[in-house]
Amino acid sequence: MNAPWFEQQPQALREVEATLKAWYPTLHVFIEEKKCRIRGTYAVIDGGREIDRYKLEIALPDDYPRSLPRVWETAGRIKRDPDRHTFKDGALCLGTPLSLWIDLRGDFRIERVLEIPVRNFLIGNGLVELGEPWPHKERSHGARGLLEHFRELFGTGQPVMAATFLQAMAEDKVTKHSRCPCGSGRKLLKCHRDGFDALRRVPSYVLDETAQLILAEFDPRRLVA
């Protein structure tokens, strides 16, 4: 078994520690059983002022910073409920894997994760606690949420089309001269090019995982019929 990332690259761990000390002095790194965890409280700052504070635990992934850390709220403030956007183990569902990869451009360093999806989630949660809707909307659970994102990129949420296109992207079979999945008949180059450009940077395993999640929920035979 390979040594964990923080043993292979001690400089990367020092950078995490230095970032926390400089920007998040109430979050702390703990190395336990060959895993890197961050614990403490996160202050939600806006306009230089603390507007909220959450107790968090963050598990940095084995391939840090190339994939998303898992984040838990640990003071019992966020109910463990899919409708509050938590996984079964209580980790926060910050977004779909594909949309987060695009939004963070595949750079999941701790400061980026804290300042983009985590901060967004916690501000939204604060509003939800007050009976307000999520400020930037929320995605549906499961494949429906993945398809909503696909629709934003390509103007269609047709499950088989989306899954097939994502798999073809994962296998590097799509170029800008391919037909756009939206059904316009035009080339991607002259249609949903921005969507194509966004997906082009995403690693194959993320595209394929998204396609598989869609196919697992939508039976193609039933949908075609």
Place this chain on the structure above:
Amino acid sequence: MSGNQYLKDLLKSQKLDETSNEWKELDDEAKKIERIIREAYPRSFVMFTHGGSRAKGTIIKEDYDLDEVTYFQNDDTAPGETLEEIYENIAKLLTKHYNIRRKRSALRLSMKDGRDLKVDVVPGRYVDKTNTDVFIHQNEGDKERLKTNIVKHIQHVRDSHCTDVIMLTKLWRTRNGIEIKTFPLELLAIVVLDEDNSGTLEDRFVRVLTAFANEIDGLQIEDPANPTGNDLSHSLTDKIRNSLSKVAADTLAAVEEHGWEHVFGKIEKEQAPPIPRVNILRSAAAGIAVPTKPWGPKP
């Protein structure tokens, strides 16, 4: 501003005075609990005392609760023959009015809608007719019964001459999410300052953090009410000691480089009139540069 002045101001901002709404809410709830218990056991002489940080003078705004200590006479069997029966009967009684979470010896109350009341009810029975030491039931650990004395606990902390440092240490614990209960944390601070309590507030707080960072394994605590009978090791596990040490070292390093305000934040002055919280959050949401949408797996 000097570090010492900053810490003094921080402490001032955390004081919860007796006219505050929070204090009044706790009092009202305590009276309600007392009435429920007295009505259920009209023939019992029940002693209600406020324990916890409020009685010790170490209450802080950011993390407070009320220990509603509920002691029955040593020959009173109305609430139950055994300590466990007393604990369970009080829990059953309060369940009609509140949601109950069973803690080691206390019952944590929340409203039926889930709102935490920040009140722990601690049932117990006096050891003898002197009405001093008390037996309380324990849900966890080796012993089901624990001898304790809330008055001695309160005196020990209140008369330690370091309640100011204890308040800062509690705030530091809360801000850093360290999983240590209040009483062992108070005892640790007292143990450290017992050797040397001289200097400014900053000197003394730094002394506590330095001891946590460098000597945590050597710090031993004991229950002043029951030094040999109450094993506090469960409240100071290796994991907790490690957390205290790591966080204290991180805090001292951050303070040395950036100062106290960097760690504890700007001390907010009371705004009049305060801006509604929903407006603050809406404004923050409007300023988000890269909006992300929460998702979820298929339920």
